[in-house]
Amino acid sequence: MEDAIVLKYQVIDGEFQRAGEVSSDVKHKLKQLGVPADIVRKVAIAMYEGEVNMVIHANGGEITVEITPEQIRMILADVGPGIPDVEKAMQAGYSTASDATRNLGFGAGMGLPNMKKNTDSMDIETKLGEGTTITMVVRL
Amino acid sequence: MTVKELMDKGWFKVINEGDDTERDIEKVFCCDLLSIAMGKAPAGCAWVTVMGNINTLAVATLADAAVVILAENAALDENATAKAEQQGVCVLATDMPIFDAALMIHEALNA
Ligand SMILES: Nc1ncnc2c1ncn2[C@@H]1O[C@H](COP(=O)(O)OP(=O)(O)OP(=O)(O)O)[C@@H](O)[C@H]1O
Ligand SMILES: [Mg+2]
Secondary structure: OOOOEEEEEEEEOOOHHHOOHHHHHHHHHHHHOOOOHHHHHHHHHHHHHHHHHHHHOOOEEEEEEEEOOOEEEEEEEEOOOOOOOHHHHOOOOOOOOOHHHHOOOOOOOOHHHHHHHOOOEEEEEEEOOOEEEEEEEEEO | OEHHHHHHOOOOEEEEOOOOOOOEOOEEEEOOOHHHHHHHOOOOEEEEEOOOOHHHHHHHHHOOOOEEEEOOOOOOOHHHHHHHHHHOOOEEEOOOOHHHHHHHHHHHHOO
16 A cells, blocks of 8 residues: 555534535545546545535544555545444435435435445445444545 | 537526536436436536535536536525636526426537
8 A cells, every 4th residue: 555645534514515525625636646537526426425424414524535556445434323224224215314404405315325336345334323434445 | 519509599697607618518417406416417417407505516516517507597505606616617597497498408409
């Protein structure tokens, strides 16, 4: 991992106005590094969905992105309520989003499926009352 | 049809011109739910929606839409306008319903 570039970001609870900033920044950096456009798009989509979930369902947290010549690994660690039933949460259309967040256009229950679809691997570690860590890898 | 050619038709009010008006429009896409748009909107699309908040701009940028068209007189709020300027996203607006606006662009694309 000697060639790894590591980026770290804080995601702030309830900051709807800023949701997407981390993903935009990562997208920009990957483009600068010359990563192919289709890979950049996949990473951007997966990161955005994960970032928004940290803002609307969890209490914010930290995002780490590791870039090597082989892959891009995203680690999204939040300090939210955890996910009681991961299998159910992964189903397309399942959502516990509040009316307020639905009014903003969230709540289709497609975020986690989009993350899965756009990455080569996705792992969810979650503990009720403690938080959730999602690790996703996109291979270059 | 490029974004500029669409603007030049004069059908839509220009809210923000964006940085890349020479870009080709590939397809028309309609949906107001952000995660569906994120998953399904093709790169280079004209995205017709009634959601005019900052998250629309984030999705448009990340999914790489060519232009956003706000239908039904949906307004772009202040934060979203700032984001559109900052990210260079082309945003147009109309009082037409979503389907009518989308159909008009679709027909122009296939003309
Ligand atoms: N980080 C998280 N912490 C706690 N719960 C989560 C987290 N991420 C997702 N969930 C739960 O999983 C459900 C499904 O998430 P998903 O992103 O697929 O849909 P959504 O966020 O509800 O809507 P959409 O993403 O389509 O706007 C959420 O409604 C929520 O209950
Ligand atoms: Mg979500």
